[in-house]
Amino acid sequence: MTGPFPPPAPRGAGHLRGEAPFPLAAEHALADGQLRRNLRRATRTIREKRAHAVAELADWPQLRAAGAAIKDQVLAHLDDYLLQLERQVTAHGGIVHWARDAHEANQIVTGLAAAAGATEVVKVKSMATQEIGLNEALAAAGISAVETDLAELIVQLSHDSPSHILVPAIHRNRTEIRDIFLREIPDVDPALTDDPAALAEAARRHLRRKFLTARVAVSGANFAIAETGTLVAVESEGNGRMCLTMPPVLITVMGIEKVVPTWRDMEVFLQLLPRSSTAERMNPYTSTWTGSVDGQAFHLVLLDNGRSATLADPRGRAALRCIRCSACMNVCPVYERAGGHAYGSVYPGPIGAVLTPQLTGVADQPTLPFASTLCGACYDVCPVAIDIPAMLVHLRSRVTAGQAAGRWLPTAEAAAMSGLAWTMRGRRRWTWALRTARLGRLLARPGRPITWLPGPLSAWTASRDLPRPPRRSFRDWWARR
Amino acid sequence: MSWTARAEILERLRTARAVDAAPVTVPREYRGPGAPPPLEPTSGDREPGDLSRLLAGRLADYGAVVRHGRAADAPALIARSLRACAARRVVVPPGTPAAWAAAVPEPLPDQPRLDVTDLAAADAVITTVAVAIAQTGTLVLDHGPGQGRRELTLVPDVHLALVTRERIVAGVPDAVAAVDPRVPLTWISGPSATSDIELDRVQGVHGPRRLVVILLDDPAS
Numbered sequence: 001m002t003g004p005f006p007p008p009a010p011r012g013a014g015h016l017r018g019e020a021p022f023p024l025a026a027e028h029a030l031a032d033g034q035l036r037r038n039l040r041r042a043t044r045t046i047r048e049k050r051a052h053a054v055a056e057l058a059d060w061p062q063l064r065a066a067g068a069a070i071k072d073q074v075l076a077h078l079d080d081y082l083l084q085l086e087r088q089v090t091a092h093g094g095i096v097h098w099a100r101d102a103h104e105a106n107q108i109v110t111g112l113a114a115a116a117g118a119t120e121v122v123k124v125k126s127m128a129t130q131e132i133g134l135n136e137a138l139a140a141a142g143i144s145a146v147e148t149d150l151a152e153l154i155v156q157l158s159h160d161s162p163s164h165i166l167v168p169a170i171h172r173n174r175t176e177i178r179d180i181f182l183r184e185i186p187d188v189d190p191a192l193t194d195d196p197a198a199l200a201e202a203a204r205r206h207l208r209r210k211f212l213t214a215r216v217a218v219s220g221a222n223f224a225i226a227e228t229g230t231l232v233a234v235e236s237e238g239n240g241r242m243c244l245t246m247p248p249v250l251i252t253v254m255g256i257e258k259v260v261p262t263w264r265d266m267e268v269f270l271q272l273l274p275r276s277s278t279a280e281r282m283n284p285y286t287s288t289w290t291g292s293v294d295g296q297a298f299h300l301v302l303l304d305n306g307r308s309a310t311l312a313d314p315r316g317r318a319a320l321r322c323i324r325c326s327a328c329m330n331v332c333p334v335y336e337r338a339g340g341h342a343y344g345s346v347y348p349g350p351i352g353a354v355l356t357p358q359l360t361g362v363a364d365q366p367t368l369p370f371a372s373t374l375c376g377a378c379y380d381v382c383p384v385a386i387d388i389p390a391m392l393v394h395l396r397s398r399v400t401a402g403q404a405a406g407r408w409l410p411t412a413e414a415a416a417m418s419g420l421a422w423t424m425r426g427r428r429r430w431t432w433a434l435r436t437a438r439l440g441r442l443l444a445r446p447g448r449p450i451t452w453l454p455g456p457l458s459a460w461t462a463s464r465d466l467p468r469p470p471r472r473s474f475r476d477w478w479a480r481r
Numbered sequence: 482m483s484w485t486a487r488a489e490i491l492e493r494l495r496t497a498r499a500v501d502a503a504p505v506t507v508p509r510e511y512r513g514p515g516a517p518p519p520l521e522p523t524s525g526d527r528e529p530g531d532l533s534r535l536l537a538g539r540l541a542d543y544g545a546v547v548r549h550g551r552a553a554d555a556p557a558l559i560a561r562s563l564r565a566c567a568a569r570r571v572v573v574p575p576g577t578p579a580a581w582a583a584a585v586p587e588p589l590p591d592q593p594r595l596d597v598t599d600l601a602a603a604d605a606v607i608t609t610v611a612v613a614i615a616q617t618g619t620l621v622l623d624h625g626p627g628q629g630r631r632e633l634t635l636v637p638d639v640h641l642a643l644v645t646r647e648r649i650v651a652g653v654p655d656a657v658a659a660v661d662p663r664v665p666l667t668w669i670s671g672p673s674a675t676s677d678i679e680l681d682r683v684q685g686v687h688g689p690r691r692l693v694v695i696l697l698d699d700p701a702s
Contacts, residue, residue, distance in 0.1 A: 005496060006493035006497050007493075041680070042680055045680055059510075059512045062509075065508050065510070066507055066511060069508060070507050076503070076504070078494045078498060079491050082491075098487040104486055148687075150677040150678070151677035154677070154678075167676065169677055172678075174679055177678055196678040196683050197683045200685070203686065204686055204687055207687065208687070212597045212601065236674050236686075237673050237675050238673035238687035239686070241635050244631075245632050246632065266657050267513070267514070267653055267657040270657070270668075278676075280670070281539065281542075281618060282653075282668070282670035284669070284670050284674050285688065286668035287631075287668075290665070302490070304490050308493035308497045309493075309497070311497035311498060312496065312497035314501040317497075
C-alpha cells in the first residue's frame with residue numbers, strides 16, 4: 001500500500017474539489033450583486049430566527065455539551081458502533097454495504113438500482129450522495145436521478161449547483177425559478193406565476209406521479225442508531241416521506257460518522273438539530289425506520305471517503321461531530337459575502353473549510369483553511385461545539401508544513417513574513433523600506449487600491465487589495481514636525 | 482490489496498482511533514424524561530399541568546387548526562372539521578373507533594389495503610396519535626391501531642388527528658422514552674412546508690396541506 005493510511009477521499013469522483021481555489025472563486029462570487037443580496041438577506045433572517053428558537057430552551061448549553069460528548073463517544077469507538085448497527089439492520093431484514101470511497105459507493109447504488117430494473121430513481125436531499133456525485137454516476141449507467149426537495153429540484157432543473165446546504169437555491173429569485181420551471185418541466189401550466197405557493201404547487205404536481213410510480217428511492221440519513229438499527233431522516237416538505245415509503249426499494253447512503261450509540265441520544269439531537277438548522281421548534285416531518293418495513297427492500301450503504309483519514313487527526317477529528325445544521329454558514333462574514341459556490345465543495349462555509357480539506361487531504365484544498373477571519377462566531381453557534389477557529393489554525397499549519405516539506409522554495413507568504421522580520425530588525429533598513437514603500441504609489445492610481453504586485457508578491461495581491469501607500473510615512477512626519 | 486471494503490474500513494478506523502483516543506463520558510444535565518415541564522424564558526407565565534394548552538398554542542404556531550372538546554363530542558367535531566375542509570372521502574385506518582368512523586361521510590377503510598390511486602383520490606385521513614409533544618407541537622405516530630401505515634397520513638391532502646389528554650407529554654425526551662424505535666415512527670409538526678423560494682414559507686408541498694387536530698380534554702379520572 002502506498003500513500004497515507006487511512007487514505008483521503010480519492011480524486012476523480014464526487015464534489016469535494018472545486019474547479020478553482022477559494023480566492024479565485026470568491027473573487028468571481030463577490031462580483032455577483034444578486035448573490036450577495038440574497039445571501040445577506042437569507043443568512044440574516046435565519047440567524048435571527050435561530051437565536052430566538054435556541055433562547056426558548058433554558059437547557060440549551062447542557063444539550064450542546066451532551067451532543068458534543070455523544071459524538072466524541074461515537075468517534076472513539078466508531079468501528080464497534082458500525083458493527084453493532086450492521087448487526088441490527090441485518091437482523092431486521094436490511095442489507096448493509098460498505099464503501100471505501102465515492103467510486104465504490106456509486107458502484108453499489110448503481111448496481112442495486114439497475115438490478116431493480118429502474119431507469120429513474122427518486123432522491124431525497126442528501127449531502128452524502130452529493131459528495132460522491134451519485135447523480136452523475138447513475139446517469140452514466142442510463143439511470144436518471146430525480147431530486148425531490150424543492151430547492152434541489154430547482155438546482156437540478158437549472159443545471160446548477162447548491163449554494164447553501166439548507167436552502168440550496170437561495171441564490172435564485174422567484175422569477176428565475178418560474179422561468180426555469182417553464183423551460184424545464186413538461187406539461188407545466190404556461191400561465192405559471194412567480195408566487196412561491198404556485199411554484200411549490202407546480203413542483204408537487206410534477207413530482208407526485210414520480211413518487212407513486214418510482215421503483216427505487218435513494219436517501220441520506222441524519223442519524224443511525226447502533227443499539228436498534230434505526231435510521232432517522234428529518235425534512236420539511238414530505239418528499240422524504242414519499243421516497244422512504246412509496247417505492248419498493250429504498251437505498252440509504254450514509255457517512256460512517258452519522259451513527260449514534262442509543263435511541264435515547266435522539267432526545268438530544270432532535271432538540272439540537274431543528275432549532276439550530278431551520279430555527280424551528282421541530283421540523284415538519286421526522287421519519288424513523290428499522291430494517292425492512294412493510295415488505296420494502298432496504299439497503300444501507302456506509303461511506304468512508306476520507307472520514308477515517310479525518311478521524312486520524314486528533315486535532316481535526318471533531319469536524320466529524322457535524323450534524324449538517326448550517327448554523328455556522330449563517331453567521332460567517334466570509335460565507336455571507338463569498339457564497340457557497342466559492343468553497344468548491346458540497347460542504348461550504350466554516351464547517352466546509354475544516355471538513356473538506358480533511359476529507360480530501362490538505363494538499364488538494366490548501367486555500368480553504370484560510371477562508372476565514374477566525375472571528376469565532378461559528379464556534380459559538382455550533383450545536384455540537386466544534387471549535388472551528390482552533391481547527392482552522394491547526395489546518396493552516398498542516399498546509400504550510402506540507403508546502404515546506406514538498407518544495408525547495410518557500411511560499412511567497414513565508415518569504416514575505418521572514419523578509420519583513422529581517423527588515424524590522426534593523427533601524428536603517430526599516431527607515432529605507434518605509435521610504436521605498438512610497439514608490440508603491442506608482443502602482444496605484446490616485447484614490448484606488450493596489451490590486452497587483454510584481455513577481456512573488458503577486459501571491460499577496462491575488463486575494464487582497466493593498467491600500468495606496470501615503471505620500472509621507474508617520475516616521476517622516478514625526479521627524480520633520 | 483484484496484481486502485473487502487468492510488475489512489479495510491474497519492482497519493482504517495482502528496488505526497485512526499488508536500491515535501490519542503480518550504475515554505468519553507456523556508454529561509446528561511439537560512431536562513430529561515419525566516422531569517417537570519421545561520421552563521421557557523420566552524414563553525411567559527404557565528401553570529404546570531396545562532400541557533394541553535401549550536400543545537394547542539404550538540400547533541397553531543405551525544398553522545394547524547386546533548379544536549377542543551370532550552371524548553363524547555368527538556363524532557360531532559370530526560363531522561364539523563371534515564365539513565370545514567369540504568372532505569368527503571376519508572381514509573379510516575384499522576382500529577379507528579366505530580363512532581368516529583360513523584361520523585365520516587364516505588369512509589375508505591384500509592382493509593384490504595387501498596391502492597395508491599384510491600389513496601391519492603381520498604380527501605382526508607383520520608388518525609389517533611401515539612404521543613403528542615406539548616413543547617414542540619409534535620404528533621408522533623407509531624402506526625399502531627387507529628393510525629395505519631405510513632402512507633395513509635402522507636398522500637391525502639387533509640390530516641385530521643385526535644389527541645387525548647393522556648397521550649400528551651411535556652418535551653422531546655419524554656416522547657423518545659415513550660415510543661419503541663423498532664417500529665417505524667413518523668413525527669409530524671404542522672402541515673408540510675417549504676421556505677426554499679426566497680425564504681417565503683409555503684404550506685403544503687408533498688404532504689397534507691392541512692393539519693387539523695382535535696384535542697379531547699376530558700378531565701383526568
